[in-house]
Amino acid sequence: MGPFTADNGGTLVIPGSHHWDDERPPLAEETIPTEMAPGSGLIWLGGVYHGGGKNVTFQPRTGMTIALDLGNLRQEENQYLAVPRESVLAYPDEVRRLLGYDRCPPGLGWVEMQDPDVCLEDGWLPASAKAA
Numbered sequence: 001m002g003p004f005t006a007d008n009g010g011t012l013v014i015p016g017s018h019h020w021d022d023e024r025p026p027l028a029e030e031t032i033p034t035e036m037a038p039g040s041g042l043i044w045l046g047g048v049y050h051g052g053g054k055n056v057t058f059q060p061r062t063g064m065t066i067a068l069d070l071g072n073l074r075q076e077e078n079q080y081l082a083v084p085r086e087s088v089l090a091y092p093d094e095v096r097r098l099l100g101y102d103r104c105p106p107g108l109g110w111v112e113m114q115d116p117d118v119c120l121e122d123g124w125l126p127a128s129a130k131a132a
Contacts, residue, residue, distance in 0.1 A: 001062045004040075006033035008061040009053035011042060018047035080111070080119060089120060096120070 004010030012031035017024075026049040033053050034042050044050060046067075055061055080100065088096055096102070096117065103115045111119055112127055 001038045002059060003038060004034050004036045004061060004063065006035060006053065007055075008057045008059060009055035010034040010036065010061065011063075012051050012053045013042075013044055014049040017049040018045045080116065085120065 002008070010033045012033055014026055014030045015032065017026060017030075031049075031051075031053075036042065083099060088099065088101065091099070100109060101115075101117045101120065103109045109116055118124055
């Protein structure tokens with residue numbers, strides 16, 4: 001792996017942009033390209049405007065991203081099993097989603113390739129039960 005440079009499209013960031021309100025658009029001239037030696041790291045808050053720069057060299061820029069995206073976090077305990085179906089049906093939709101009866105795009109939390117709220121429909125059975 002080689003370094004990240006402005007020429008090879010090192011990640012562009014706008015420091016402090018996580019403090020902006022939703023009406024403030026980023027401007028290209030506000031970006032700062034990262035320049036880092038191999039083995040370096042860049043850490044930023046998810047609300048900071050960032051993106052890949054344009055690689056104007058003939059060499060690839062290789063990096064690794066490790067992200068902790070809140071939308072992708074799932075509960076440790078499987079609430080589908082811990083809370084009786086009858087109780088879940090009595091809860092408002094917001095509480096059902098907090099329990100995990102909601103799919104996080106692109107597909108985390110699926111139940112048989114569907115939104116987990118299908119489990120709450122009358123007469124729903126898992127495919128394994130239908131096959132038996």
